[in-house]
Amino acid sequence: MQGKRIGKQTVAFASPPTIIAAATVVGPMENKGPLSGKFDRVMPDSLDGEQTWEKTESKMIKDAVKQAIAAAKLTEADIDFLLAGDLLNQLSASNYAARDIPIPLIGLFGACSTMALSMAVGSMLIDGGFANRVVAAASSHHNTAERQYRYPTELGTQRPMSAQWTVTGAGATLLAQTGYGVKVTHATLGKVIDLGESDAANMGAAMAPAIADTLICHLRDLGIGPDAYDLIITGDLGKVGMAITKDLMYRAGYALVNYSDCGVLIYDPSQDTHAGGSGCGCSAVVMNGHILKELMAGRLNKVLFIGSGALLSPTSSQQGESIPSVGHAVALQRPS
């Protein structure tokens, strides 16, 4: 083990991998939110010149990955692995995108936690000496996810107040063994937890226990409190899940104050998304478009990013199954 494992679930990187570049692609709605102007590319509409929304989503991943590589002034030949995932069946968005990216692909499914999962696994590959540079990416598209998981977009249904809006966005992070940038110091991979919530329109409540579990595990493994971080940011719990997480953490003896959520940050309340954003793309674009920049600018020193994933399938939710959920955490530190 060479002492890289701490406690039950946490890995500490001996030579922390560096995020040397990042890129984001979003839809028009995401760019109208509070993070407007933070993204590298904004698509003019939901199709962006493609025939189907599925093709658009593949193109978004491709664009984000290529842009991240270009931003580091590297070429695809310099990258050892691409770690990517999305919400579609058989990871089709990532797989189809990877047709045009000559980098070995490791497809990952962590539902909306995919960005954190791919960053964690990518960092392990680098610190383990299996790769020099990897690209971690995740994407989601509002319309492909809606039609797969819920209803056709033109059906006149009412969304409950706890429902979240799938973000149209893709983000890519370029991790390298050396370089200048934000360091990934620790990663805590989470257990799958299911406390019986079965309402697919209330995923925040389904994911909150998994997030609380991973967060408690991380803090206990490292023997620190939540105040060791300037910001603890969860993936896409939304307003409801965020409130529950704070409650659970309080019950466990931790007061979360310096805490926020990508799903809450990405949309303005006036955008009528109800509980906030969700989807792989949500945390991918908020982390890569905003939080990393805040770290680089020195406005944040240490951030714990916990991606949250609701591992439901359309079949399982039709069969009335509850929603298993998972949280994966990566600790980020600004360059010194």
Next chain:
Amino acid sequence: MDEKRDSIESAARDAQQLSSWAEADSGVGLGQQKVMQLSLQDNQKQQQKKQAKLPEPLQSLVDLVGPDQPKGQLISPGEPKLTPQMYKQIADEYKPKPTLLKNCIWAFVVGGLICVIGQIVSNILAHYGLDGNDGASLTSVVMIFLGALLTGLGVYDEIGKRAGAGSIIPITGFANSMVAPAMEFKREGFVFGVGAKLFTIAGPVLVYGITASFIIGLIKFIVR
């Protein structure tokens, strides 16, 4: 050798990296900071509320997981200390209530108005001598046409977002439930896309409606 060259290259790249990050940082969204502040204030408020309710945080933990459990052990694998029953209570506390009154007013007004349109259509048809069964059939045909057209134009889902049942229950909503999936799955072809998806919601409606009518007919036939 290679390693050395790599490190020189990467040092050169690092220098460039500095500038590329600086470029990326040029725009700071003020709106963002406001949202962040709001959510931090929110956190503090919730904390205070909780503290008022539970004088000592650990007290509550002991209640939940038993006195033997060390601090922080809220949930452990295999055997969750936080049972689904307990969790349901916590989660329900935070579940936003549907805006029931508002939803009902919207449903009432929009549903009523759609029926008024139906009544006007039926009155006009009656004026031209089409009443009784034929009039009723033609009225449904016109309403279905309107529902399908508004769905195609992308208007019906906007109405439905507010009106809920007010636009689902009228027969225009039945048309919407056929067109919406069919249109969306057109990209999967005209047989398995349009043809099959027309009946995702309409299918069950026809199945239960026709079966019910069959049973009613059978009873009527037997007791006649």
Next chain:
Amino acid sequence: MFNMIIPAFLVGGVLCVIGQLLMDLTKPAITPAHVLVTYVTAGAILGGLGWYKPLVQIAGAGATVPLTGFGYALAKGVMEGVTKNGLVGVFTGGVQAAAAGITAAVVFGYLAAALFNPKG
């Protein structure tokens, strides 16, 4: 031309509010599709019992435009069919009465789906 407008508005509105309450107050498992199925079946049963007809006479389109009206049409049709054709009517009456609606829904549905594209 403006006959029965007010009763149509009131009865149609109330039927929709009942549906709204069904969706908002029950488990999330009750989807719009469940509500539609319930309404058709309820309309057919009420029609079969003869209880829906007075509502149609009072409210006109307020009772026939909501999907309960579709169920009522099926029930009314099958009962007329049985009176006219006996056992064959059990099979033909309902759908015959609703044929215009079903055909319109299929044809207009197909056309709309073929002509328009979803906006997302």
